[in-house]
Amino acid sequence: MPKQVDHEQRRQQIAEALLEVTGSQGLEGVSLRHVAAQAGVTSGMVQHYFPSKDAMVAFAMRAASARYSARMTAVLEGLGPAPDPRALVTGLLTALLPLDEQQRQDARVALAFQSYAAHRPAAADALRADNAQLCSFLAGLLAPQGADGPVTARHEHAATALLGLAEGLGIQVVSTGLPAERAVAALHASIDLTLRSLRP
Amino acid sequence: MPKQVDHEQRRQQIAEALLEVTGSQGLEGVSLRHVAAQAGVTSGMVQHYFPSKDAMVAFAMRAASARYSARMTAVLEGLGPAPDPRALVTGLLTALLPLDEQQRQDARVALAFQSYAAHRPAAADALRADNAQLCSFLAGLLAPQGADGPVTARHEHAATALLGLAEGLGIQVVSTGLPAERAVAALHASIDLTLRSLRP
């Protein structure tokens, strides 16, 4: 066997470069050469690890989704072993808002991918899976006895609403310059309202 | 004076073609020739009416915003002279959701523009103005005595939240395939909750 490298790591490195380019210039700025330059490699190497541009973008979407998942689990673990469900919900949803520069970057990337997925059913499927998973998890948190209570349609609807709210507010922050503190205030107020209505 | 044409109407025609292209293929599919072909004119003519591609896109953004405004006022007028404030709020926000194919198209266009504005401060300013206007109008509707009551920070926050919610749900419908009826149910439930908390 000749020289062996870690393909997955190479792809990860290229994907990260793609996410940086996407965050600063949108998907329109994503070209093989541009991404390669950002990653500090040649465009031939990019081509060696991805059979086509579409494959590269698809891989980067999965990488971005993994990054979000990591952020979520970090929030979960940061709250300790037996956290207050209310703090869990608040922490999870607040983590979706672009409050610092890194999250603003991620939010711009996510926004670009949403727009991308709006005309590519294949890409939409990937996003749908992530979203459905997060939504059902959140619905569980909203149930009265923490994560073990009965999950009804009302909880599902509330989870859908809260997720949609966090997403919409985040997008307004990065695209229309809505002040982040207004987004946080609106989100927390809605969480209060929702919890009060579900756990009288 | 030689032959005179209505410049504004020509630009409008071209902008509509741009919106159609954007709705079906995203902003990446927008090129001078492509838009011209969609509009049934030559690319030279497009160039004659817009000094650059950026100017064309900016004009189309204003056209899309005007289309949304028209939809809003149509909803307002469709509710008659002295409408129930609750019906007003519900009607306005529901009109933001992509419930038919035309609105899905518009939502994809809006999504593409949001992503576009996320890296162009100039474009973001235009979106911000529209959003702020709609938000303050909605805040007025949420006040207890219809449009004439005192508008407090709580109403502003509630309006921000409801607008963000409608936007986020709409995006999830077109980009992750969230069923439209779930979006409507979540939105209406949140409106109920909000109104109940603001008008006890």
Added chain:
DNA sequence: CTCGTTACGTTGCAGTCGTAACGCGAAGGA
């Protein structure tokens, strides 16, 4: 009629795009 302005079409150019093909060095098995 002539002339100048406007509307619009055509062509060309410099650049970028994605992708395919080819080339070469390195590394290990035979």
Added chain:
DNA sequence: TCCTTCGCGTTACGACTGCAACGTAACGAG
């Protein structure tokens, strides 16, 4: 030592891009 395979770079190609330049038809003023 040769040969194969992998890693990676280089080059080339056809398509497409935004844009500038030029050409021309139409029409009104003088």
